[in-house]
Amino acid sequence: MTNDFSYKDKKVITIGIVRDLTGLSERQIRYYEERRLIFPERSPGGSRKYSFADIELLVEIANKIEDGVQTHEIRKEMLQAQKKQNQNEVRRKMIQGQLNAQFGLRKGPSS
Amino acid sequence: MTNDFSYKDKKVITIGIVRDLTGLSERQIRYYEERRLIFPERSPGGSRKYSFADIELLVEIANKIEDGVQTHEIRKEMLQAQKKQNQNEVRRKMIQGQLNAQFGLRKGPSS
DNA sequence: ACAATTGTGTAAGGTTTCCTGACATGGTTT
DNA sequence: AAACCATGTCAGGAAACCTTACACAATTGT
Incomplete structure (x- = not known):
């Protein structure tokens, strides 16, 4: 309902291609x-x-690693970023929920 | 200059995945x-x-084939469609060219 | 100072995935 | 009837991928 989850997120690429596309080693x-x-x-x-x-x-x-950041540190950053992302997500859904409660679409008896 | 050629057109998927995604046999x-x-x-x-x-x-x-259309016929259709597509492309470029000639951006001595 | 961890290369041995070519076959066209 | 269409299947071989393990310089932690 919220997500269009397009090509960008479909997991369809093998490691060899990723290697070629990123320049990293397997x-x-x-x-x-x-x-x-x-x-x-x-x-x-x-x-x-x-x-x-x-x-x-x-x-x-790869860029961060080149800057001397350790994987450990990178992981922390990512978790941080994701937490904030989730908070936003939750807020959005809450607001959406409130709107639905007030003016909401009732679930019709059928499509 | 005209094309953003994104994920959708990058050739990165192996035949096994295509098989799984389409349901067709290799x-x-x-x-x-x-x-x-x-x-x-x-x-x-x-x-x-x-x-x-x-x-x-x-x-x-696959859909057309299921409808009994032969590959030969499908190919003709595709060439037809592509021809029209090219015509549009040409028209677009012509018009663009004219506009450039009239009001055009000159090539600056440097960026 | 020394121990532990990090990031990466490389090699071995094994499995999965993909390739081409060929033969078979039931339906269509010509 | 002969030719063609669309597909399955099988064989043999090569490419791509997997895990495990050892090595090692560089960095970090104690």
Whole structure:
């Protein structure tokens, strides 16, 4: 209802392509996963699958690492950022809920 | 200059994922390529790489085939559609050219 | 100062995924 | 009837991916 979740977030890209697109080594990509900075999905057979969003994230990560930031630190930053993101999400939903309560669409008996 | 060519057109998806996303068999997907309905890129090693746009196209193709249209016919349709598309493109560029000639931005000596 | 951790390379051995080519087949066209 | 269409399937081989392990310089923590 809230989300259009388009191409950008679909996990459909294999690690080789990610390597080519980011310039990182597969080793690095897997290591950042081990440090829980990215979370690819897996194919039934076990192959990693990334999204374009993941790729963008990887580039950001790589930049920070180049600036001497440790994975540990990066992870903290990311959790921080996500927390704020969630807070906004919650506020939005609360407001939406209130609006619905006041003027809300009733659930029609059928489509 | 005209094109933002985003995620949708980047050829980054392997045939297995395309199979899963479309429900077509790999055999079918390769066959439609043989009939020149789709044009994946290749990895250095020879693996096919598709875009989301390709996937959408494949679904359309599959629908037509289900309606009994032959690949040959589908190809004609596609060429037709593309021709019109190109005509529009040309017109657009012509008009743009005229505008530039009249009021045009001159090429500044530097950025 | 020394121990522990970080980030990355590399190699081995194994599994999954993809490739081409070929044969088979039931429906359509011509 | 001969040719073509669309698809399945099988074989053999290559590419891509996986995990585990060892190495090592550089940095961080005690």
